[in-house]
Structures are given as C-alpha cells and as structure tokens.
Amino acid sequence: MPISRSNDGREASATQEFFLPELCLPEALLVLVVLAELLVMVLVLAEPMPVGFGWMRLALTSLYVQWIVLLSAALLCGSRAWLARLRPGLAGGLCCALVVGLSLAGTGLTEYFSLAGPPSGEGRAWRYLRHGLISLIMSVLMLRYFYLLSQWRRQQQVESQARIEALQARIRPHFLFNSLNSIASLVATDPQQAEQAVLDLSDLFRASLAKPGNLVSWGDELELAQRYLSIEQYRLGNRLQLDWRVGTIPEDLPIPHLTLQPLLENALIYGIAPRIEGGVVRVEADYEEGEFILCISNPCDDVALRQVSSGTQLALTNIGARLTALFGPRASLSVDRRDGRHFTCLRYPCARLTQESSAI
Numbered sequence: 017m018p019i020s021r022s023n024d025g026r027e028a029s030a031t032q033e034f035f036l037p038e039l040c041l042p043e044a045l046l047v048l049v050v051l052a053e054l055l056v057m058v059l060v061l062a063e064p065m066p067v068g069f070g071w072m073r074l075a076l077t078s079l080y081v082q083w084i085v086l087l088s089a090a091l092l093c094g095s096r097a098w099l100a101r102l103r104p105g106l107a108g109g110l111c112c113a114l115v116v117g118l119s120l121a122g123t124g125l126t127e128y129f130s131l132a133g134p135p136s137g138e139g140r141a142w143r144y145l146r147h148g149l150i151s152l153i154m155s156v157l158m159l160r161y162f163y164l165l166s167q168w169r170r171q172q173q174v175e176s177q178a179r180i181e182a183l184q185a186r187i188r189p190h191f192l193f194n195s196l197n198s199i200a201s202l203v204a205t206d207p208q209q210a211e212q213a214v215l216d217l218s219d220l221f222r223a224s225l226a227k228p229g230n231l232v233s234w235g236d237e238l239e240l241a242q243r244y245l246s247i248e249q250y251r252l253g254n255r256l257q258l259d260w261r262v263g264t265i266p267e268d269l270p271i272p273h274l275t276l277q278p279l280l281e282n283a284l285i286y287g288i289a290p291r292i293e294g295g296v297v298r299v300e301a302d303y304e305e306g307e308f309i310l311c312i313s314n315p316c317d318d319v320a321l322r323q324v325s326s327g328t329q330l331a332l333t334n335i336g337a338r339l340t341a342l343f344g345p346r347a348s349l350s351v352d353r354r355d356g357r358h359f360t361c362l363r364y365p366c367a368r369l370t371q372e373s374s375a376i
Contacts, residue, residue, distance in 0.1 A: 034100035035166035040093035052085040084122050088115045112155045119151035198251045209250045216247050235267030241276040255294025262301040270366050272338050279312045287314025309363045316358035
C-alpha cells in the first residue's frame with residue numbers, strides 16, 4: 017500500500033508539471049475558440065473570392081475548424097494523465113498525430129456529407145494534404161508555446177523556492193541567537209530552568225527541522241510558537257502575559273513556516289523586555305472568505321522605543337518578502353501604532369491545506 021501511494025504521488029506530480037495545460041478548463045477553451053476563429057478568418061481571406069464576402073464559406077470553415085479544435089481539446093484533456101507519463105517529445109508527437117488525424121477525419125466527413133462548399137478545383141489528395149499540413153503546423157506551434165510557457169513557469173518556481181529558502185535560512189540563525197541569549201541569562205540564576213529551557217529549545221528545533229517546505233499548518237506553527245514562549249517565560253517571568261484570540265482558526269490552515277514565532281519575538285524584544293512592568297502580548301487571528309488575517313500587538317511607549325531604536329527588523333522584512341513570494345501581490349504586512357500599542361498585522365489569501373494540491 018505505501019508503494020501505491022508513492023506511485024500515485026509521483027503520477028500526480030508528473031501530471032501537474034506536464035507542459036500541456038488543462039484544455040477542459042473554461043479559460044483554455046475560450047482561448048482555443050478565439051484562436052481557431054482567427055485561423056478561420058485567415059484561411060477564408062487567403063482564398064480568392066467572388067464579388068462580396070463569402071459568408072457561407074466562412075460559416076462552413078468555422079464549423080469545420082471549431083469541431084476539430086473542440087474535439088481535439090476533449091481528447092487531449094482526457095488523455096493528459098497518460099501523456100504526462102511519457103517523454104515530452106513523444107507526448108508532443110502523439111498530440112500532433114491526434115490533431116492531424118482528427119483533421120483528416122473531418123475532411124473525409126465533410127466530403128461524405130457534401131459540406132465542403134462549392135468545388136474549388138483542387139484535387140482530393142491536395143485537399144487532404146493541405147488540411148493535414150495546416151493542422152500539423154498549428155498544433156506544433158501551439159505545443160511549442162505551451163512547452164516554453166511551462167519551462168518559464170518552472171524556472172519562476174525554482175527561483176521563488178530558492179529565494180524563500182534563503183530568507184528562511186536568515187531567520188533561523190537570528191532566532192537561535194536570541195534564544196541562546198535567553199537561556200544564558202538563566203544559567204547563573206536558575207540552572208535547572210536553564211536545563212529545561214535547553215530541552216525546550218531542542219524540541220523546538222526538532223519540530224522546526226522536521227517540517228521541510230514553505231507552508232505548514234496553523235496548528236504546527238502555533239505549537240512551535242508556544243515552545244518559544246515557554247523559553248522566554250523563564251527569563252521574563254510574570255512580566256510576560258499572553259492574550260490568545262485564535263480559537264476560531266482551523267488547525268489545517270496554511271501559514272508560511274516560521275512566521276508566528278519571529279513576530280512574537282519582535283513583540284517581546286520591543287514591547288516587553290524594555291519595560292520594567294512588562295505587559296500583555298495579544299495574538300488575534302481571523303479567517304473569513306478565503307483570507308487569513310493575523311495581528312500581534314504589544315505595549316509601546318517612547319521610553320521603550322528609544323531603548324530599542326538600534327535594533328533591526330530583519331524578521332519583518334523576511335516575512336513580508338516570503339508572503340509576497342508565496343501568495344502574490346494580495347498578501348501584505350503592515351505595522352501600526354495606536355492607543356499605546358504596537359500592531360504587526362499580516363493578511364493573505366489562502367485555502368485549507370486539505371484543499372491545496374501543493375505549495376509554491
């Protein structure tokens with residue numbers, strides 16, 4: 017059974033990466049119909065016509081070409097999973113052969129039912145040859161376009177993946193150094209808590225490294241952040257208070273890996289650590305109509321701002337860049353100060369993990 021699931025996963029991946037798009041989709045069908053009609057106009061205008069425009073010739077040619085195009089799209093869509101298991105060259109050759117075969121069959125049907133219009137003086141063999149060459153040239157051009165488009169998209173995905181991994185690599189050392197500083201402060205005052213904090217840090221990194229990829233579930237990300245807060249709780253004690261308002265978020269909601277923890281880290285460094293009395297860090301999240309919104313707020317005053325003015329905001333920059341790379345221009349990361357609190361909010365469109373085929 018595991019082998020079967022592995023094979024199914026490989027077949028699904030090959031189908032997804034296949035250069036031939038899903039021709040059954042409404043957008044693809046609309047493009048094919050429009051391109052076919054433009055080809056019909058070229059074919060009709062290229063032939064000598066009597067006085068006036070050959071509307072009947074246009075209608076018959078359009079019927080012939082659209083029938084070939086739509087039938088080809090249906091057959092290619094149905095056999096796409098099978099074609100994806102073949103080499104690209106062989107799959108492209110079979111696609112061309114299918115289109116040419118349908119064109120020749122259509123030519124034979126038009127002659128059998130006398131739908132070819134008035135005799136044009138050309139021989140039967142020449143008509144079959146002309147229709148076969150036209151369908152072959154057009155199918156080769158379209159398949160070549162689809163292949164180059166798929167290669168360009170794959171290159172974009174590889175570049176985006178490399179950029180995201182580089183950003184994550186910069187976040188992890190930053191997080192590690194701050195956690196080690198927190199543990200170092202416990203060594204002299206409470207060695208037993210320092211030992212427990214080291215174990216928590218070990219569990220934290222084990223959980224972090226065990227989840228490769230760009231997106232993880234909200235449940236996993238929340239558990240990772242809570243492990244980090246347990247380490248900081250040793251150092252800050254009662255100065256750190258947490259207000260969680262995330263009860264309505266589905267556990268399988270996708271979120272970029274190592275997003276919540278760096279935001280909490282910034283809230284503690286800039287909002288809690290500089291204040292003698294500490295404060296409340298509030299985590300609010302909402303998911304409505306396919307959009308996820310996460311806001312983390314902490315106390316903010318002029319004294320605390322002056323004390324941390326030399327600090328960097330590398331984590332915020334990296335998170336913003338990862339959101340854009342993963343979710344496009346609709347994703348955003350905003351920073352605001354109001355009512356004595358500092359707010360860091362992010363939002364992005366997303367589906368549930370169980371509904372996603374794969375991440376970028």
